[in-house]
Amino acid sequence: MRVLIIGNGIAGVTAALRLREKRPDWEITMISGESRFHYSRPALMYVFMGHQSYQETKPYPDEFWAEQRIDLVRDWVTSIDPRDRLVQLKSGRQLPYDKLLLATGSRSNMFGWPGQNLGGVQGLYGLNDLKQLYENVKSTKEAVIVGGGLIGIELGEMLHSAGIQVTFLVREKLFWDNVLPSEEAAMVSRLVRKHGFGLELETNLAEIVDDGDGRCCAVTTDTGKRIECQLVGLTTGVSPRIDLLEDTDIATGRGVLVDWSLRSSTPDIFAAGDCAELVTPEGQGNVIEQVWYTGRYQGEVVADVIAGEDREYLRGIWHNAAKFLDLEYQVYGRVNMGDEGARDIYWEAADGEHSIRIVYTESKVLGFNLMGIRYRQEVCQRWLREERGLDYVLENLREANFDPELFRSYEGELLAIARGLEV
Numbered sequence: 572m573r574v575l576i577i578g579n580g581i582a583g584v585t586a587a588l589r590l591r592e593k594r595p596d597w598e599i600t601m602i603s604g605e606s607r608f609h610y611s612r613p614a615l616m617y618v619f620m621g622h623q624s625y626q627e628t629k630p631y632p633d634e635f636w637a638e639q640r641i642d643l644v645r646d647w648v649t650s651i652d653p654r655d656r657l658v659q660l661k662s663g664r665q666l667p668y669d670k671l672l673l674a675t676g677s678r679s680n681m682f683g684w685p686g687q688n689l690g691g692v693q694g695l696y697g698l699n700d701l702k703q704l705y706e707n708v709k710s711t712k713e714a715v716i717v718g719g720g721l722i723g724i725e726l727g728e729m730l731h732s733a734g735i736q737v738t739f740l741v742r743e744k745l746f747w748d749n750v751l752p753s754e755e756a757a758m759v760s761r762l763v764r765k766h767g768f769g770l771e772l773e774t775n776l777a778e779i780v781d782d783g784d785g786r787c788c789a790v791t792t793d794t795g796k797r798i799e800c801q802l803v804g805l806t807t808g809v810s811p812r813i814d815l816l817e818d819t820d821i822a823t824g825r826g827v828l829v830d831w832s833l834r835s836s837t838p839d840i841f842a843a844g845d846c847a848e849l850v851t852p853e854g855q856g857n858v859i860e861q862v863w864y865t866g867r868y869q870g871e872v873v874a875d876v877i878a879g880e881d882r883e884y885l886r887g888i889w890h891n892a893a894k895f896l897d898l899e900y901q902v903y904g905r906v907n908m909g910d911e912g913a914r915d916i917y918w919e920a921a922d923g924e925h926s927i928r929i930v931y932t933e934s935k936v937l938g939f940n941l942m943g944i945r946y947r948q949e950v951c952q953r954w955l956r957e958e959r960g961l962d963y964v965l966e967n968l969r970e971a972n973f974d975p976e977l978f979r980s981y982e983g984e985l986l987a988i989a990r991g992l993e994v
Contacts, residue, residue, distance in 0.1 A: 572597040574877060575658055575668040577648050577815075579603040580612065581863055582844025583674030585870025586877070587641050593878040599640070600666065602658070604647030605697050608633055613863065615701050619729045648815055653837045670839045670877050673816075673827055674870070677809035677845040677861060684717075684805075686779025690786035692803045695726045708733050711801040715739075715790050717776045718807035719746045721893050726804045727768060728896060738769030738798055740776055740790070752906065754917060755926060755942050759895045762924065766896050771796070779803050809861060811846040824848050826859050831883040833873040841877060843869040849884070862891055888952045889938075898924060903951040904938030906930045913937060916961075918985045927985060931961045945973035965989055 574590060576583045579601050587599050614628040636643050647661040651671070658666045679694025681687055691711070693703050714730050716723050719741045727737045743749055746763055748756035763770050775793040782788035789799045811826030822828040822836035826848030833841050833849075844866040849858040860869075865886060872884045892901045908915065912932045919926040925943035929936060935958040939951050950971040954964055965986055 573669045574599050575666055576601045576672045576674055578674035578676055579609045580676050582866040582870040584609045585867050586672055586874040589871055589874035591639050600642040602644045607643050607645040616725045616729055620732045651819055653819055673842040673846055674844045675812040675846045678812045679805055680807045680810055684776055689779055689781055691801055692779055692787055694805045695722055707802045711735050713800045714802040715798055715800040716804040716806055723806035724895050726806055740771050740774050742775050744773055758942055762896055762898050813846055832876045841873050843873040888955050898943055901941040904955045906938040906940040916989055918988055936961055936964050946971040947973050
């Protein structure tokens, strides 16, 4: 049995290694034009800032793949022929397959802005973007980042570390308030300005200005403002990378349409990770999950399915963790207040850089949103899985706290807030 995996990110690599465990006699090949060896994409920031070398971002030594008998092909896939079960490579080589996994990841969003193809304009997703950034910063004193969110704040911190003045253009009222509740978004917005970044809220990019030599020299906004810059970072999210499927009958929407066993519409073709769009029952929105741990889990599930097992992807309790500059952020469960009867308790420290939000209904806690404070993942997920009520969670809150230096203060304040509510 010959299995081809297009992409060597976390979903593709996890699938390859699990398949090797399940089917030691199968031929497994991973194809990537970006890099021969798997590396940690979240570590690109630390490579640029000098905290890590590229070699240190690779979780496995280079010789590991030969030991696992997983063939690595450094090439770009140009087309797929599902009828003859062939993958065409840019080099001219063709690879046959019996089963094919699409783990092609994402690409930075482009929305047709005038000037978006000028020199000095880029996103931040993979190694090629990092290489481009090294070149772009050589002639950059001022930069504009279009969009907020986690990729934007990472790129901003990278540029700031190189002594570059950075301005964010954010269309929302507050930084990332399309994801964060308003109080937390206000906290991040204050922090961005405190660290010396420019922040233009409720502002859209109108045009990237050409310097006359094919490079950017400024941007103009929909408010009529002109901001001088020699680099423009486009960080308005990512989209599934599915362009190589255009001339096939493989069903796509925003991503590769798959069922909850990660099977595509074409027999023996599967998709996992950023490029997979999970089809939900009619009337519900399809699901694309572009987080490291969901990619890893999808890789495990799809490997089992390819190996012949009956399994579905059941993500479980949602969680995410990141940093906004020096501010830690964690979320567990549902905190968007979309559930009927949902209420919340919110506490914020006097310094404006620590907060806890607990979202709950009359019968159970739905989620936790934490800024500047770490909670234990296993505890929060256990409470959510067991559908613990608000009283139980408040009484046992110290069990979740990962920061012993904070034990003296905030639980009492949060309980005082709770006692003032009708719970």
